[in-house]
Every structure is written in structure tokens, then in C-alpha cells.
Amino acid sequence: xxxxxxxxxxxxxxxxxLVACMRCGMCQAVCPIYAETGLEGHVARGKxxxxxxxxxxxxxxxxxxxxxxxxxxxxGSCQANCPSGVKALDIFLKARAFLTGYYGLxxxxxxxxxxxxxxxxxFDSVMSIAAKFQGIFTRPVNDMIGSxxxxxxxxxxxxRHFAPLAKRPLHDLASERDAPRGFSxxxxxxxxxxxxxxxxxxxxxxxxxxxxxxxxxxxxxxxxACCGIPALSSGDRxxxxxxxxxNMALFGDHDFDVLxxxxxxxxxxxxxxxxxxxxxxxxxTRFRIREMAAKVKDISAFLIQDVGVxxxxxxxxxxxxxxxxxxPCHLKKSLGISAEPxxxxxxxxxxxxxxMEGADSCCGSGGSFTLxxxxxxxxxxxxKRDNIVATGAHVAATSCPAxxxxxxxxxxxxxxxxxxxHPVEIYAETLTGR
Amino acid sequence: xxxxLSQKFEEIVGKGNVLASEVDRHNYSYDxxxxxxxxxxxxxxxxxxxxxxxxxxTCNELGLPLTVRGSGTNLSGGxxxxxxxxxxxxxxxxxxxxxxxxxxxxxxxxxVVTAKFAAEVAKRGLFYPPDPGSQAVSTIxxxxxxNAGGLRGLKYGVTKDYVMGMxxxxxxxxxxxxxxxxxxxxxxxxxxxxxxxSEGTLGVFNEIILKLVPPPKASKAMMAIFDDLGxxxxxxxxxxxxxxxxxxxxxxxxxxIKTVEDFAHAGLPTDxxxxxxxxxxxxxxxxxxxxxxxxxxxxRIGATRIxxxxxxxxxxxxxxxxxxxxxxxxxxxxxxxxxxATVPRSKIPAMIGALEAIAAKYRLTIGTFxxxxxxxxxPTILTDKRDHEEFKRVEAAIDEIFDVALxxxxxxxxxxxxxxxKSRYMxxxxxxxxILYAKRLKAALDPKGILNPGKITGE
Numbered sequence: 001x002x003x004x005x006x007x008x009x010x011x012x013x014x015x016x017x018l019v020a021c022m023r024c025g026m027c028q029a030v031c032p033i034y035a036e037t038g039l040e041g042h043v044a045r046g047k048x049x050x051x052x053x054x055x056x057x058x059x060x061x062x063x064x065x066x067x068x069x070x071x072x073x074x075x076g077s078c079q080a081n082c083p084s085g086v087k088a089l090d091i092f093l094k095a096r097a098f099l100t101g102y103y104g105l106x107x108x109x110x111x112x113x114x115x116x117x118x119x120x121x122x123f124d125s126v127m128s129i130a131a132k133f134q135g136i137f138t139r140p141v142n143d144m145i146g147s148x149x150x151x152x153x154x155x156x157x158x159x160r161h162f163a164p165l166a167k168r169p170l171h172d173l174a175s176e177r178d179a180p181r182g183f184s185x186x187x188x189x190x191x192x193x194x195x196x197x198x199x200x201x202x203x204x205x206x207x208x209x210x211x212x213x214x215x216x217x218x219x220x221x222x223x224x225a226c227c228g229i230p231a232l233s234s235g236d237r238x239x240x241x242x243x244x245x246x247n248m249a250l251f252g253d254h255d256f257d258v259l260x261x262x263x264x265x266x267x268x269x270x271x272x273x274x275x276x277x278x279x280x281x282x283x284x285t286r287f288r289i290r291e292m293a294a295k296v297k298d299i300s301a302f303l304i305q306d307v308g309v310x311x312x313x314x315x316x317x318x319x320x321x322x323x324x325x326x327x328p329c330h331l332k333k334s335l336g337i338s339a340e341p342x343x344x345x346x347x348x349x350x351x352x353x354x355x356m357e358g359a360d361s362c363c364g365s366g367g368s369f370t371l372x373x374x375x376x377x378x379x380x381x382x383x384k385r386d387n388i389v390a391t392g393a394h395v396a397a398t399s400c401p402a403x404x405x406x407x408x409x410x411x412x413x414x415x416x417x418x419x420x421x422h423p424v425e426i427y428a429e430t431l432t433g434r
Numbered sequence: 435x436x437x438x439l440s441q442k443f444e445e446i447v448g449k450g451n452v453l454a455s456e457v458d459r460h461n462y463s464y465d466x467x468x469x470x471x472x473x474x475x476x477x478x479x480x481x482x483x484x485x486x487x488x489x490x491x492t493c494n495e496l497g498l499p500l501t502v503r504g505s506g507t508n509l510s511g512g513x514x515x516x517x518x519x520x521x522x523x524x525x526x527x528x529x530x531x532x533x534x535x536x537x538x539x540x541x542x543x544x545x546v547v548t549a550k551f552a553a554e555v556a557k558r559g560l561f562y563p564p565d566p567g568s569q570a571v572s573t574i575x576x577x578x579x580x581n582a583g584g585l586r587g588l589k590y591g592v593t594k595d596y597v598m599g600m601x602x603x604x605x606x607x608x609x610x611x612x613x614x615x616x617x618x619x620x621x622x623x624x625x626x627x628x629x630x631x632s633e634g635t636l637g638v639f640n641e642i643i644l645k646l647v648p649p650p651k652a653s654k655a656m657m658a659i660f661d662d663l664g665x666x667x668x669x670x671x672x673x674x675x676x677x678x679x680x681x682x683x684x685x686x687x688x689x690x691i692k693t694v695e696d697f698a699h700a701g702l703p704t705d706x707x708x709x710x711x712x713x714x715x716x717x718x719x720x721x722x723x724x725x726x727x728x729x730x731x732x733x734r735i736g737a738t739r740i741x742x743x744x745x746x747x748x749x750x751x752x753x754x755x756x757x758x759x760x761x762x763x764x765x766x767x768x769x770x771x772x773x774x775a776t777v778p779r780s781k782i783p784a785m786i787g788a789l790e791a792i793a794a795k796y797r798l799t800i801g802t803f804x805x806x807x808x809x810x811x812x813p814t815i816l817t818d819k820r821d822h823e824e825f826k827r828v829e830a831a832i833d834e835i836f837d838v839a840l841x842x843x844x845x846x847x848x849x850x851x852x853x854x855x856k857s858r859y860m861x862x863x864x865x866x867x868x869i870l871y872a873k874r875l876k877a878a879l880d881p882k883g884i885l886n887p888g889k890i891t892g893e
Contacts, residue, residue: 019768019820023466025507029549029570038479038525039453040461040506049471053460064457084764 003102007062010098011055014091018055021048021086027078032362032380033071041068044078044088051095066099071373073366073380074233075329089334090276093232100235113231113239120223120246124171127198131165140164144417145408160374161412163199163405170201171222174208178254182215184307189256190220191247191270191296193227193263195401203262203401206428207299213431214307219256227266229273230368237277244274244289252288258306259296262424264328264400265367268335270296298331300341300399300423311347312430320352323426324393326384326407327360328400341399344423348430351395356387363398365406378410385410388418395419397426442496443478443520446488451479451526462521465506465513466568467855468771468819472514474501477521483543483640486527490638491607493520493884501886502634504545504573509772510853512580512633516887522638524575531641533558538646539598539615544575544639548582561649563590566849567760575639581631583849585682588807589715592849594630596645602629602637605880615643633851634886636879650715653681654725655749658710658737659703663687666708667783669735670806673712674779676731678724683807684711684756687786690763690801690814697762700755703739710737710806711756713749759803760814766799767816771828775839776848779809788838789813795834796827810848836862857892 011018027044028034040046047068053059072092079088105113116123141161170192181187188211192204211218225246231239251259261267271293278289303309325342332338338360345353364370364380384407388396396407396418404420411418440454453462454476463471475498480486493500499519506513515521524545531541535558542551548569555562565584566572572582578600583592599613602625612625629637660666670683686694686709695702702709710732714724725742732740743749764770777785786802789811793800804811813835817828836846836859846856846863860869872891876883887893 016768019818020765022468022764022770023464023506024568025466025505025571026568028505029547038523039458041457046461049464050457050460059456059460061456064455068457083761084770085761 004062007098007102008055008057010101011051011095014051014094015055017087017091018048018052020084021045022084023049024083026081026083027088030077030081032073032075032077032364033376036376036379042071044082044086047072048086048088048091051091062099062102066103069096069099071376073329073362073364073369075362075366076333077329077362080333093273093277096233096235097237098235101237105234105236109234109236113234113236117226117231118239118242120225123226124169124223127165128169128172131167131169131198134164142412142415142417144419145412161409163408165198166201168201170197170204173201174204174220176220176222178219178221179217181217184215186258186306187217187219187256188258188260188302189251189254190218191224191227191251191259191261191266192220193261193266193401195405196262197224200401200404200422203422203425206422206425207260207262209431210303210424210428214303214309216307217256219254221250224250227263227269229265229269232273232277233367240277244277248285248288248292252292257295258302259292260299260302261296262299262399262401262422264298264331265402267296267298268330272334298335298337298340298399300344301337303424303427304340304343309344309347309427311349314349314430316349320350321395322354322391322393323351323395323397323421324354324356324388324391325359325423326356326363326388326396326398326403328398328403329360329362331399332360341397341423344427345397348426350429351426354391354393356391356393358383358387361387363403363406363410365402367402370406377406381406381410385414385416389414389416393418395421395426397421397423399423439475442492443476443489446492447478447480447485451481453477453479462503462506462515462523465503465508465511467509467511467514467853468769469511469514469855472517474515474517474519474521477503477523479523479526481526483527486522486638486640487603487607487609489520489522490603490605494605494607494882497882497884499884499887500638502544502575502579502638504576505547505568505571507568507572508576508580508853509774509850510847510855512851512853512886512889513576514854524573528573530554533560533646534615535560537615538648540644540646541615542574542642542644544573544578544642546574548572548574548577555646556649559649560646562596562644562646564593564596574642574644578630578639578642579632579634580851581849583805583808583810585684585805587805587810587849588683589679589681590647594627597626597630597642598645599643600626600629601640603640604637605882605885609640610637613643631851633853633889635876635889635891636885638885650681650721652718652721653713653715653749654721654743655711655713655752656725656729656732656740656742657752657755658712658732659706659739660708660710660736661706661738662736663708663786664783665736666710667786667806669710669732669737670782671780672731672735673728674807676727678714678728680712680724680728680807681715682711682713683805685709685782685802685804685806685811686711686756686759687802689799690759690803693762693766693801694755694758697765698754698758700751700758702755706738709755711752756803759801763801763814763816766801767818769817769819771815771817771832772850773813773815773832773835774804774810774848774850775813775835775844775846776808776810777839777842777844779807781842781844782806782809782811784842785811785838785844789835792831792834792838796831798824798827798831800831805848808848809844833859852890854888854892857888857890860891
């Protein structure tokens with residue numbers, strides 16, 4: 001019972017945020033999960049009402065509330081559309097941390113977050129061993145998308161068509177670097193993120209070649225730690241804070257102008273969640289984290305706004321390749337960035353952008369949401385797949401490697417043969433094509 | 435007991451469609467009104483009209499209070515259930531059954547979302563005008579039950595003007611049909627007229643037949659800013675006197691203007707006393723004429739600034755300020771009490787004066803905006819429901835707002851409904867005789883009193 005008291009005490013800390021919800025219910029119009037289930041407990045208003053009940057000790061069953069809270073993509077659609085400006089994501093992340101403190105982490109997550117994520121070197125070596133052996137357990141199913149499915153262990157992997165681990169991760173393919181500012185006068189620290197490192201090193205290579213081409217000095221240390229969002233969204237604040245501290249030690253005192261990431265989720269986490277969760281930390285740490293948050297930028301925004309990338313004059317042979325762009329929630333809804341990735345794609349005249357319906361509706365990935373709620377995630381993903389395919393485009397592009405995984409799974413399962421690319425890859429093709 | 439009850443409803447709607455856990459019950463205990471929640475025994479989600487009918491019959495058999503819920507956006511407590519009652523969710527009954535372009539009507543199930551329906555209608559080149567503020571989520575069933583209004587009320591009317599007929603379940607679960615797909619129909623009692631605005635107290639809607647109209651070919655929007663409230667209301671009166679009926683004629687007071695400007699930076703002058711948003715629509719030539727005339731009236735009466743939208747982008751900008759009004763106000767304090775007392779349009783200046791006096795008397799912040807053209811203002815009280823002393827003053831202020839509205843020949847509610855929030859004021863407006871009449875009607879149709887009890891006429 002004393003733990004329940006402590007939980008109530010913690011929830012009272014966010015009372016001011018909870019009370020801002022006026023129950024208008026407008027979040028029902030935009031929540032991807034509510035669109036599938038129609039259940040009040042799955043939409044922000046319903047979750048906030050339950051948290052208020054828990055804080056007021058009207059609800060005696062925190063497990064039921066936790067289950068509802070976990071049924072959320074953290075896509076931020078509700079927050080972006082809330083008439084009264086309720087900070088739903090802040091609320092949900094904090095409440096998840098409180099409830100996980102109450103119940104503890106499930107053993108598998110504990111093993112992954114505390115054993116692996118907190119230990120970047122160990123994480124790297126485990127994954128490199130896994131990359132060598134994955135062919136034994138899985139088989140390739142779609143050459144265009146590059147996906148695989150389970151050969152054995154299918155009960156663990158389910159029917160997923162997933163992108164395999166890269167044979168060699170980025171941190172193995174590209175050496176650490178710390179080059180001075182080039183002719184652009186800019187120096188970028190490159191935070192490549194776990195998924196790019198281990199699954200899509202080609203995106204990292206594309207980014208590095210673009211930086212070189214435009215005379216951007218790059219600081220890229222290895223042993224980068226995860227941005228922390230998988231741990232925090234599972235309520236593991238302790239691991240999250242350690243990961244932030246590791247990254248701060250690696251990047252905090254270094255000289256660079258912009259912290260660039262090719263991952264929408266990493267960008268949004270560093271920009272918004274790091275300072276949010278630093279509220280209780282000592283002044284000096286908080287200040288440094290805020291400075292880092294101010295420096296982080298999505299790679300497309302950096303290339304268009306700071307480097308000044310413009311359409312490249314290239315001969316176009318034949319019809320241009322059609323490409324449709326999916327707005328990751330963490331880029332458009334969280335940070336308002338939607339024009340720059342499109343501008344980066346448009347910089348390659350060999351591509352023609354065709355908009356899909358609902359380009360900014362969630363793909364259903366939600367990070368580890370897809371692991372816990374695969375069926376729901378798949379239903380949401382299917383809509384995205386249908387919208388992509390309806391454009392007739394050859395290529396699906398997006399700025400978040402996690403969305404790329406989800407979209408790849410959905411397209412591959414439907415037998416579609418679209419290629420999936422990051423805008424920086426599409427732009428990088430202009431460098432070799434001249 | 436609870437288990438037994440769940441089982442009984444599971445037989446009707448299927449296992450996954452009975453929601454009876456602690457969190458589910460709390461999730462269906464409230465709507466958008468600032469009222470205390472009430473915990474139902476369970477919620478059910480029928481997927482077929484037949485299942486809905488059986489839910490109604492079963493509730494009646496067992497004497498269980500039944501509240502139908504669309505999206506739970508009601509502002510007067512209409513969707514708040516009775517303690518221990520049953521909530522019937524209409525989310526799975528959301529088919530658009532027919533849109534008939536030749537005869538200009540549509541048939542829908544009650545759970546269809548208003549904006550989705552309006553968009554489908556627009557795709558076929560027709561127009562469904564009622565546009566309540568919650569249209570992005572509200573359902574047609576809820577709109578009909580509350581007789582929802584919106585911004586276009588002045589010219590196009592409200593939900594009741596578009597209901598041609600319906601089928602509904604009576605308290606025994608028998609299907610009742612009323613009205614038809616024809617423009618004219620005098621077959622039988624006008625029961626659908628009775629159902630509109632009945633707030634779920636007389637029957638449970640199944641399918642609704644809605645009138646559609648051709649969309650206007652052109653429209654023109656403008657914003658007029660005034661340094662004096664009197665001039666703004668004089669302008670409203672002069673526009674109507676000139677026999678011009680704008681599609682929308684919206685008002686915003688000085689506090690709302692300042693708050694919107696702080697929030698949205700739409701370029702509004704913060705020293706303005708009042709703002710009117712006017713849009714005329716119809717045939718292009720008529721729109722040009724009327725827009726010019728409205729502009730001339732605004733100038734003659736002394737608007738300090740008039741901004742006529744030249745294209746769609748500018749029109750959007752003009753409307754941005756109005757759309758931001760509630761959002762901007764809602765962010766000022768934790769609790770937002772949105773009222774909708776309505777007066778004859780000529781009494782708007784008196785009403786606005788009274789609202790200012792009430793705000794001062796009870797030391798409250800009230801921002802007022804709303805539909806000046808039809809007298810339906812939204813005095814919005816910004817408060818914190820956790821501050822009990824302040825909330826008492828809020829309640830006293832609401833009492834007085836109603837008194838003033840009634841003394842000016844107005845009404846308690848223009849479009850939000852009576853629900854439980856305003857049932858105790860009913861007698862002041864309609865008198866004891868009307869309440870008795872309504873209660874007798876209800877008793878005859880619903881002898882056990884299970885249909886959304888306590889709404890409109892009180893317990």
C-alpha cells in the first residue's frame with residue numbers, strides 16, 4: 001500500500017498538466033489507435049481521465065491504467081491537435097516511468113535496456129555476432145525491400161518481414177572522425193542512431209558523403225549510446241538518464257555547430273525529451289542538456305537550412321523515378337519539419353515526388369509498440385501501405401529508420417516491390433551521378 | 435451480479451463488445467461538460483442494429499438506466515450515464531447507408547462522424563451545412579439528439595432543419611419509423627421532430643434520413659474591427675436590416691481578441707473592442723454585391739479596419755482567428771466553462787454589457803465570442819475547478835447569466851443542450867406546466883424511466 005501512496009504522490013506532480021485536459025474529445029479525430037479500436041481508453045482524453053482517477057485514488061487498479069497507457073504509439077498526433085495545449089506526450093512518458101517504478105520492468109526489457117543498451121560496446125558486439133548468424137534463422141523474402149522472415153523461431157518473430165542486421169554496422173564500415181570545418185564553415189556532430197548503425201549503415205554512408213561534398217567538418221565518435229527513447233517509453237527512466245549522460249560525455253564538451261541525426265525519433269528525443277526529463281537534475285547538467293537540445297537538427301533540415309542544398313542541375317534520362325514521402329510523427333508533429341525532407345528529395349531531378357493521402361498519418365510503428373501490439377500496429381501499418389501503393393510510386397521515402405522498418409514489413413508482407421529510402425540517400429545519388 | 439450482467443449483454447453484442455473492467459467503466463463516466471463523472475455498470479458496443487434494439491429491450495426488462503454515447507463531446511452532461519447504468523456505444527454503427535444525389539438526401543447510422551459525413555456529401559457535389567464546433571469527432575446521432583447548431587445557423591439553420599425522418603427503437607426494442615425520403619410527408623405524427631433534441635430520453639436512434647442541399651457556388655469572407663462594442667452590434671443589425679443573410683456572422687470580444695493574438699499572432703489589433711467575421715455565400719454575382727454592401731455598411735458605421743479576403747489563402751487567414759478562439763481561451767486557465775445562453779440578435783449589446791458586469795461582480799475572467807448573427811454567444815469562463823471558492827463564484831455567475839438571458843427574451847441553451855447541467859433552470863424559462871407535460875410524455879413512452887434519466891427535466 002505504501003508503494004501505491006508513492007505512486008499517487010508522483011502522479012500529483014503532474015496534476016497541473018492533467019487538469020489542463022478539458023475532455024473536449026478532439027483527440028479522437030487524430031489518434032491512429034482510436035481509429036482502429038474506437039475505445040475511449042485508447043485515446044488521450046481517456047488515458048488522462050484514468051490517470052486523474054488514479055491520482056485521486058478513485059481507481060484501485062493501476063495495472064488496467066498501465067495497459068491503456070502502453071497502448072499508445074507516442075506519435076504525438078493528439079498533442080499537435082489539442083485545442084487546450086495539453087502536453088500529452090510529457091504526461092504519458094512521465095506516467096509510464098511512475099507506473100514502471102511501481103511494477104518494475106518486465107524481465108526481457110530489463111535484460112535489453114539495462115544489460116545491452118546501457119553498454120554500447122557490449123550492444124555492438126552482441127549485434128555483430130547476431131548479424132553473422134542471422135542467416136541460419138531467417139531467409140530473405142523480398143529482394144527489393146531487402147527484408148527477411150523467420151526460418152525458425154517463428155513464434156518469437158511472428159509473421160514479420162524485417163530488415164536484417166547489416167553484415168557490417170556503420171561503426172565498423174566508417175572510422176571515427178573529427179575533421180575541422182570545411183569550406184561550408186560548418187561542423188556537424190553526426191549522431192547516427194542505433195537503427196542506422198546496425199540496420200541501415202547505407203544511410204550513414206550517404207550522409208557522410210554529402211557532408212564531405214559540401215565541406216562540412218564531421219565529428220563522429222563511435223560507442224555512441226542510444227538516445228534513450230526505447231527505455232523511457234517503457235518507463236525505465238534510470239536507463240534513460242544513464243544513456244543521456246553517456247551521450248553528453250561523448251558530445252557535450254566537443255566543438256561543433258550542429259548535432260545532426262538521420263533519425264526523426266532521435267532528433268525529437270534529444271530536442272524535446274532530454275530537456276523535459278532533465279527538469280529535476282542539477283542546474284549545470286540541465287543547462288548543458290538544454291544547450292545540446294538546442295543544437296540537434298534533422299539531417300534534411302540541416303542540409304536545406306544551414307548548408308543551403310538546392311536542386312542539382314543533372315541530365316535526366318527517361319522518366320523520373322516517382323517517390324512518395326511519409327512524414328514521421330516525430331518530425332512533423334513533434335518538430336514541425338515537413339518541407340525540408342521534400343526539398344531534399346526534390347534536389348535530385350531524377351526523382352519526382354508524388355504525395356500520398358495521409359502522408360502525415362502514423363505508420364503504426366511507435367518503436368517498441370509494434371513489439372507489444374503487433375496486430376494493432378499491423379492494422380495501422382496496412383493503411384499506410386495502401387496509401388503508399390495507391391500513388392504508384394517506385395520508391396517510398398521517409399526520414400525515420402524506425403518508420404522504414406515498419407513500412408518495409410508492411411510492403412514486404414503484401415508482396416510489393418517498392419524500394420525504401422531516406423531522403424539523404426536520394427540526394428546522395430546526385431553526387432555520384434555527375 | 436456484475437458478471438451475470440456482463441454475460442447477459444455478451445449474448446447480445448458478443449464477448450469483446452462488453453466493457454466492464456474498472457478502467458472501462460471510468461472511461462465512459464464523463465463527457466465534455468464540467469460535471470462530476472458517474473460510474474456505469476458497463477458499456478456495450480453493438481455492431482448491428484438488431485443488437486442495439488436488444489440492448490434497449492434488455493435494459494428495460496432489467497430496469498437498467500441506458501445512456502447512448504457517440505463521441506462523448508456533449509457540453510451539458512447528456513452523455514454522462516447514471517450510476518450503475520449501461521452505456522451503449524454507437525462507434526460500430528457508423529455506416530453511411532445511402533447518399534442520393536437525385537433526391538438530395540442521405541441515410542446514415544447514428545455513429546457516423548459529422549465531418550466525415552459532410553466530406554462524403556461534398557465529394558458528390560452536395561452540401562450538409564450543420565457544422566458544430568466538435569464536428570471533427572461528433573456523431574450524427576449525437577447532433578440529432580442535441581439539435582446541434584454551428585457557425586452557419588443564421589443562414590442555413592441547425593440540425594433540426596435537416597432531419598427528414600428516422601427509425602428508432604422504443605423502450606421495448608420495437609422499431610419505430612417516422613418521416614420519409616420525400617420533401618413532403620404528413621404521414622403520421624411528426625415523431626422525428628419530437629426526437630430531435632430529445633437527448634436520448636424518448637428513444638434510441640437507429641437510422642437517420644438527412645436533407646442535403648446544393649453547395650453555394652461562391653463565398654467571400656471579411657474581418658471588421660471596431661473600437662466600440664456598440665458600433666459592432668449596430669453593424670450586425672444594419673446588415674440584417676439591409677436584407678442580407680450572411681452564411682456566418684461571428685463576434686469576438688476584446689479579451690478574446692487579445693488572447694487569440696497572444697496565442698496565434700494572427701495580426702489582430704490588441705486595442706480593438708470587438709471584431710466581426712462575416713462571410714457571404716451564394717451565386718458569384720450576388721456574393722460580389724452583398725460583400726460590397728456589407729463592406730460599405732461596416733465603413734459607414736465606423737469599423738476601424740476592414741480586411742476582405744481576396745483568395746482562399748486570405749479567407750483561411752481570416753478564419754484562423756475565429757478557429758483559434760476557444761483554443762486560445764482554453765490555455766489561459768486549467769478549467770474552461772463554455773456557455774451558450776442565447777438572446778434575440780437585437781439584444782446582443784445588452785447581453786454583452788451584462789456579461790461584463792457579471793465578470794466584474796464575481797471577479798472572474800470571461801471571454802466572449804460566438805454567433806452574433808443568431809444571438810448565440812459563448813461566454814467562456816476561465817477558471818480552475820480545483821479552487822472550490824472560485825468555482826462557487828463561477829456557479830453563481832452562470833445562474834446570473836441565465837437570468838439575464840431569460841430577462842432579455844432569450845433561452846438557456848442555443849446548441850449545447852440542457853442535459854443535467856441546466857435542467858434545474860428549465861422551470862425559469864418554460865414554467866412548471868411545460869415540465870409536467872414533458873414528464874408525462876416521457877412516463878408514457880418510458881414507464882420505467884430508463885432512457886437517459888435525469889436529462890432535460892431532471893430526476
